Amino acid sequence: MIRLEAVQKLTEALKEAGKVAVLTGAGMSTASGIPDFRSRGGLYDRELNVEAILSESYFHSKPKLFWKYFKEIFGFQQIREVEPNAGHLFLAELEAMGKTVTIITQNVDGLHRKAGSSRVLEVHGSLDQARCPKCHEEYGLKDLLAEEIPRCRKHDVILKPDVVLFEGRVKHMEEAVDAICGCELFIVLGTSLTVYPVKELPNYIRHDRGITKAIINKEPTMMDELFDIVVHEEIVPVLNRVKQTI
16 A cells, blocks of 8 residues: 655655655666566576676686576567666656756666656666677667677677676666766665675755655665665555646
C-alpha cells in the first residue's frame, strides 16, 4: 500500500523546487523489462561471475570472450526494443514544467536520454556506444549489433564498450556532486546505495536542511535515515500518484 502522506510530501516538494537532482539505479528500469542484476534472482545469484567478466582485466586478457558474455549479460538482442517507462517519462516531463532537472544514473541503458531528459549524467557509461582503443573513434549501437565481436573499421582492433567496467573509474562525479549540492530537491529512485562511489552522494548533503531528500526503493537501504521522505514501493506507481496530484 502506497503511503499517501509520503506521496503528498513529495508532491509538495516538487511543486516548490526549481532545481531537482535525481539519482537512479537499476530499480528505475525494471518496469521497462531490464533486470536488476543485484536483486534476488538476478545474475548475482547465479554461478556466473559477473564482476570478474565485466572487468578491465577480463576485457584486456580475453576481449573476444568478454564481448560474448557482455552481450549476453546485457541482452543486446532485445536492447533496441526496450522503451522508457512512465517513470522515465515523468522525469522528462518535469523539464517541461520549467524545472531544472539533472539526472545522475547508474544505469547504462540510455532510457533517460530516450525519454527526452536533457541533463543526464551516465556515471557508469552507456551500452549504445563503444570506441577504438587505438584511434578513439566512437561507434554506435548499430555497429555493435552488426558484428559478434565489434571491431574498428580503420585498425581492425576490438572495440571497448563505453560502459564503466569493474576496476575502471566512474564518470561525471564532480558534476553529480555539484548538481546535488545546488538543488532544492534530491530524489533517489531504485538503488540500494551500495555501489561505491555513487553511494556516497547522499552524504554530501546529509546536513543541508535546505534540500529536501526523498528515496523510493522497493526495499529498505542502509541510508534511509538520511532522507526526509522514504517510500518502499515500486517506482512507477508512486510517481504516477505524484503526477496525478502535482
